Amino acid sequence: xxxxxxxxxxxxxxxxxxxxxxxxxxxxxxxxxxxxxxxxxxxxxxxxxxxxxxxxxxxxxxxxxxxxxxxxxxxxxxxxxxxxxxxxxxxxxxxxxxxxxxxxxxxxxxxxxxxxxxxxxxxxxxxxxxxxxxxxxxxxxxxxxxxxxxxxxxxxxxxxxxxxxxxxxxxxxxxxxxxxxxxxxxxxxxxxxxxxxxxxxxxxxxxxxxxxxxxxxxxxxxxxxxxxxxxxxxxxxxxxxxxxxxxxxxxxxxxxxxxxxxxxxxxxxxxxxxxxxxxxxxxxxxxxxxxxx
Numbered sequence: 001x002x003x004x005x006x007x008x009x010x011x012x013x014x015x016x017x018x019x020x021x022x023x024x025x026x027x028x029x030x031x032x033x034x035x036x037x038x039x040x041x042x043x044x045x046x047x048x049x050x051x052x053x054x055x056x057x058x059x060x061x062x063x064x065x066x067x068x069x070x071x072x073x074x075x076x077x078x079x080x081x082x083x084x085x086x087x088x089x090x091x092x093x094x095x096x097x098x099x100x101x102x103x104x105x106x107x108x109x110x111x112x113x114x115x116x117x118x119x120x121x122x123x124x125x126x127x128x129x130x131x132x133x134x135x136x137x138x139x140x141x142x143x144x145x146x147x148x149x150x151x152x153x154x155x156x157x158x159x160x161x162x163x164x165x166x167x168x169x170x171x172x173x174x175x176x177x178x179x180x181x182x183x184x185x186x187x188x189x190x191x192x193x194x195x196x197x198x199x200x201x202x203x204x205x206x207x208x209x210x211x212x213x214x215x216x217x218x219x220x221x222x223x224x225x226x227x228x229x230x231x232x233x234x235x236x237x238x239x240x241x242x243x244x245x246x247x248x249x250x251x252x253x254x255x256x257x258x259x260x261x262x263x264x265x266x267x268x269x270x271x272x273x274x275x276x277x278x279x280x281x282x283x284x285x286x287x288x289x290x291x292x293x
Contacts (some may be wrong), residue, residue, distance in 0.1 A: 050114055051157040052076055058186050061089060063149035068196040072186070074113065078105045082195045085156050089199060090232050101195050109189045114157075117139035122155060123162050127177065130170025143172035151183045191274045192238075203276040205283030211271075215291045216261065223261040224251075225290060229273045231255070237277040244272045259290075 018141035062069040069088040073081045081100040082088075089099075105113075131142045132150060148169030155162050166179055170220040187193070198207060227250075229241055241257075243250045247269040248261035259271055272290045275280035 046270050048109060050076060053156055053159065054114070055156045056113065056117075056186065057152075057154040057155075058183065059085070059152045059154075061150045062086060063147055067149040068192075068199070069149070070192070070196065072190055072192060073100075073104065074110075074111075074186070074190060078107065078110050079103075080105055080190045082190075082192065084199045097198075103191065103194070105189055109263065113186070113189055115183055116182055117155060117157070120178050122153070122164065122182075123160055125162075125164050125179070127163060127174070128165040128167075129176060130167035132167050132169070141170040141172065141176070143170070145169040151180075153183065153186070166293070199232060204231055204237065204239050204277035206230070206273050206275060206286040207232045207284075209273045209286040210272070211259075211288055211290065215293065216287070218266050218292050223248075223292070224266070225259040225261065227257050227259050227273075229255045229275070229286075231275045233275070233277050235277065240276040242274045242276060242281055244274075246270045261290070261292060264292060268292075 056074045058072040060067070060069055060072075067100075069085040071083045071085055080103040082103070083100040103183050126140075130144065132148070146169060148167060150165060150167045152163065152165045164179070166176070166183070168180065170176060171180070206229055208230040210228040210230070216223050216225070225244070231239055231241070233239060239255075241254055243257065243259075245259060247264040247267070248259055251258040261269065268289055268291050270287055272285055272287040275283065275284040
């Protein structure tokens with residue numbers, strides 16, 4: 001009897017009201033199912049079998065707009081290194097950290113990453129998909145936009161090396177869609193957001209918005225929240241801090257202000273911070289919310 005037939009028959013058997021027998025049958029089903037899964041697709045990507053020479057590098061470029069530019073490297077031991085590139089590598093308040101910034105992914109996340117490499121058939125992809133500047137519209141790039149960033153992935157595994165460059169303004173095919181999902185997946189596994197939020201480029205941008213509290217009692221006699229805006233400007237221009245709130249009012253000016261919510265009712269309220277370096281609030285803004293209970 002095949003494994004799936006055995007499972008089916010035992011599930012059918014458990015329809016009878018014999019609790020003890022059914023419990024044992026269900027346990028056997030769970031054990032058998034787990035064994036089948038482990039011996040199947042999962043085992044091919046176990047940490048023990050992962051390439052010892054595995055290195056994945058993802059490079060993202062700037063664009064016309066807010067596009068973080070950086071180099072991300074993931075090694076076979078799960079070590080992650082992040083280095084902001086070009087004009088994106090600026091910080092606002094506080095000293096510049098020692099680069100690269102480092103992190104670590106789990107064995108399970110590394111296995112997932114290796115699975116994705118196989119899923120997109122990375123080593124069989126073309127070397128490039130579209131280029132910045134000019135029109136690349138063709139059957140291999142049916143949809144094309146200008147001013148987009150590029151993503152380049154380099155992978156070493158089992159002695160093989162492959163580089164795939166992707167201009168993100170080139171899309172419209174399943175291969176390109178799968179490639180972009182792979183690029184986004186790499187960032188999610190490495191938790192790149194924890195680092196990109198610390199930097200800014202071009203026009204002045206808000207890097208972080210700090211609130212002394214995100215929840216207040218409606219009956220409180222002191223419904224005020226301290227707000228601090230951390231901004232980045234590559235040219236070190238004088239900054240004007242701009243706040244927009246859905247309720248209450250802002251007291252003060254600059255990077256440290258008070259958000260007064262004394263007159264608002266129960267509900268959720270938002271605050272958005274922006275900075276102007278002379279071109280208007282043309283950089284990245286940030287929004288946070290507060291709940292009045």
